Structures are given as structure tokens and as C-alpha cells.
Amino acid sequence: MRLTKFGHSCVRFDTDDGAFVIDPGVFSDPAALDSVDAVFITHQHPDHCNDPELRRVLEDQPEMAVYGPESLAKVLGGVPFTVVSAGDAVPVAGTEVRVVGRHHAVVHPDIPVVPNVGYLVDGIFHPGDAFTVPDLPVRVLLAPVSAPWMKLAECVDFIRAVDAPVVHPIHDAILSDEGIAIVDRNLVNLIGEPFQRIDVGVTVTL
Known part of the structure; x- marks a missing residue:
């Protein structure tokens, strides 16, 4: 299993049997979608779902499958996609994507909470915009570190609750280089050895 970060919350998984992407949003490199079998979207916000780009890619790759919560219909319109919810498991690229969670974290009481699902792939967990702790073991946590819906203390508490090695x-595109350095320094001090940054465009084998 090879994982590549394509910016913000977008990651691509490549296996010997295929490839798929989670959360190709407006802050991520569209190259993530090149020749993939499937796209998994956690929720409808544009930093996780770049619907114009998805439409463009589907014209060239109509066999590409798209998965996400039912509320995606609000932004995808007539674009065909498969609705998934907590408890589902989707076979793709020789592995299985398990669906975990139901709701986006609260941004502010005045802002409605939208559906959000996380995805667990061979022990690698992408939570989307939520603090969902899976019932299944997590060996690699893709942890959101900066957002309007979180503060650093909540990020640390979430990482500790998941307890991945x-x-x-x-989820760091809204940070400047200086901001990333500050967040990383604090998380290294508070989390320690498990915290390992992957730069955009870098591939790791998991």
C-alpha cells in the first residue's frame, strides 16, 4: 500500500491492483485523480470535494466510481455516486474501505452540522472533518491539524484517543509555512515519536 499526499486533506492510495483517492478538494493537486478506480469523499465542503474537477475527470474516466454521504447530492447534482454510511465496506484496488462516523465536527452553533464519514483502509484512518474514534484498530492516523472547527488541544486529544502508532x-492548507512549523513543533512536543509529517507530493509505503 503506497500513500501519497496531494495537499490539504487529499491522499491517494496505490496498490498492485489499482488506485483510489480520498477528498480531492480545491486545495489539492488535481493530478491525484489521474487514472484512479474510485474517489471517496468525506463530506460536501469544497476543500474536500472539488465538484467541477470531478465532473471534468469523469468525462475522461467515466468508469471512475465516486462514494460519499447522501448529502453530496447537494453539490454533485446529477453526477452519479454511490451513497455510503457508517458500517459499509467497499472493495476497491485489492483492499477494502470501511466507512466510519456520521457527522462533521461543530464549527459554531449557528452553522448547521453536515454529514461526514471517515474511511478506514487497512488500518489507515482518514476521519474527514470529525473527531470520530473507530472501534477497529488504527495503525496510521491521518490527523487534521488546523481548521475553523478545531483548536490544537482538540487535535491532541483526538490523536491520543485514537492512539495510533x-x-x-x-488538513493544513490554511496554514502558512510559519504556521505549519508552529503546529508541528507543538505536536512533536505533545505527541512525540508517532507524529511524522508527509510533505505534499511525497509517497510512503504503509
């Missing part, structure tokens, strides 16, 4: 940060 490896933590790679995601």
Missing part, C-alpha cells in the same frame, strides 16, 4: 498530519 503513526500519525501523519493532513
Whole structure:
């Protein structure tokens, strides 16, 4: 299993049997979608779902499958996709993507909470915009580290609750280089050895 970070919350999984992407949003490199079998979207916000780009790619790759919560219909319109919810398991690229969670974290009481699902792939967990702790073991956590819906203390508490031996940060496009350095320094001090940054465009084997 090879994982490549394509910016913000977007990661691509490549196996010997195929490839798929989670959360190709407006802050991520569209190259993530090249020749993939499937796209998994956690929720409808544009930093996780770049619907114009998805439409463009589907014109060239109509066999590409798209999965996500039912509320995606609000932004995808007539684009065909398969609705998934907590408890589902989707076979793809020689592995299985398990669906975990139901709701986006609260941004503010005045802002409605939208559906959000996380995806667990061979022990690698992408939570989307939520603090969902899976019932199944997690060997690698893709942890959101900066967002309007979280503060650093909540990020640390979430990482500790999941208790994965490896933590790679995601959801960081709104940070400057200086901001990333501050967040990383604090997480290294508070989390320690499990925290390992993957730079955009870098591939790791998991």
C-alpha cells in the first residue's frame, strides 16, 4: 500500500491492483485523480470535494466510481455516486474501505452540522472533518491539524484517543509555512515519536 499526499486533506492510495483517492478538494493537486478506480469523499465542503474537477475527470474516466454521504447530492447534482454510511465496506484496488462516523465536527452553533464519514483502509484512518474514534484498530492516523472547527488541544486529544502508532498530519492548507512549523513543533512536543509529517507530493509505503 503506497500513500501519497496531494495537499490539504487529499491522499491517494496505490496498490498492485489499482488506485483510489480520498477528498480531492480545491486545495489539492488535481493530478491525484489521474487514472484512479474510485474517489471517496468525506463530506460536501469544497476543500474536500472539488465538484467541477470531478465532473471534468469523469468525462475522461467515466468508469471512475465516486462514494460519499447522501448529502453530496447537494453539490454533485446529477453526477452519479454511490451513497455510503457508517458500517459499509467497499472493495476497491485489492483492499477494502470501511466507512466510519456520521457527522462533521461543530464549527459554531449557528452553522448547521453536515454529514461526514471517515474511511478506514487497512488500518489507515482518514476521519474527514470529525473527531470520530473507530472501534477497529488504527495503525496510521491521518490527523487534521488546523481548521475553523478545531483548536490544537482538540487535535491532541483526538490523536491520543485514537492512539495510533503513526500519525501523519493532513488538513493544513490554511496554514502558512510559519504556521505549519508552529503546529508541528507543538505536536512533536505533545505527541512525540508517532507524529511524522508527509510533505505534499511525497509517497510512503504503509
